[in-house]
Amino acid sequence: MSQRFIDLYKDLPTEYVDGFKSIFDSISFAGELSNEQFQMLKQITNLEEQELKLALLPFAAAYSVAPISKFYVGAIVKGTSGKLYFGANLEFAGAQLGQTVHAEQSAISHAWMKGEEGISDITINFSPCGHCRQFMNELSTAEHLSVQLPQRDEMTLQQYLPESFGPKDLGIESGLMSPVNHGYHFVENDPLLEKAIDALNRSHAPYTKDHSGVSIKTKDGMLFCGSYAENAAFNPSLPPLQVALVQLQMAGIAFSEIAEVGLAEMNEGSISHLADTQSTIEAINPDIPVTYVAISE
Ligand SMILES: [Zn+2]
16 A cells, blocks of 8 residues: 555545555556546546646645645646646655655656657646746647646646746747657767666757757666756756656655666757756755766767
8 A cells, every 4th residue: 555645535525545555556657647536536526627637636635745835736737638647746865956846847757758759737835936926838738728726727837827928938839748759869878877878869959959968777777767848038947857756756755766877968068057956956865876878079
C-alpha cells in the first residue's frame, strides 16, 4: 500500500475507498490516470468531471516535497490525449529558492515527458502565482488553456494573465510541449548520457538555442530524464534537472534513491546548467556524481 495516500483514504466516504485503492495502491500507479480510470472514479463518486478533479487534488499534493515552506500544492493537468497527470511542488533544502519547482510546472513537465503535446486544462488547489502564469503562457496550448481552482468558476489562462507577454512577442511560433527532435547523437556507449541526450533532443530552448537534458539513474538501475523548458521571460524557465526530478517523484521514488546524474548541453552555449545542476544535486546528497557532456553543433 502506498504510504502517501493512507491519511487521504480516511477522509473519503467509505464506499469510495476500495475503488480508489484499486487505482492508487496499484504497483504500476505513477501519478497519471487513464481516461478509463477517471471514468471509473466518476462512476464510484457520482461527481462531475471538474468536481472529481478537485477531489483528487489532495492525491496530487501528497507528492509534494516542501521542507522549507511546508506549503503543499497539488496540480492536475489533462493532456491532449485525455490522460490526467499529477504534479506537486518540490523544494530543495540547502539550495537557493530559484531551484524550486511549482506544482503547475511539475504537472506540466510530467505530462510533457510522458509524451503529451499539449494540455487542455489545469486544476490547482491554490491560485497560480505570477511565475506559473508566465510559465503556462509558454505552452503550445496557452491560448485556450483553462484553469480551475476550488470554489471558483473555471477561467482561461488569458483571463488570469491579461495583456500577456509570450513566445509570439519574440517571433516564436512553436510553444512548450510541441513535439520536436533536435537530432543530436552521441557516439560513446554510455546509457546515462544517451538518455540525457534524448532529453536534450526534446528540449524547448527557442531563445538561446542552448538545448539541454538531464538523466537520473536510480540505485536499482532505473533511468529517468528531463528536458529543459525555456521561457520567453527567461526567469520562469524550468531547468532540466528539475524536470527529471519531477519524473522521479511522480514515479514514487525518493531522492535518496538517486545513484548518478547525467547532464548534456550545447558546447560553448550562451548559458549553462552545469553549476546549478551540481549545486542542487549536492544539496540533495554530495555523494551523487554528476557526469557531463557538451554536444557540438
Ligand atoms: Zn507558481
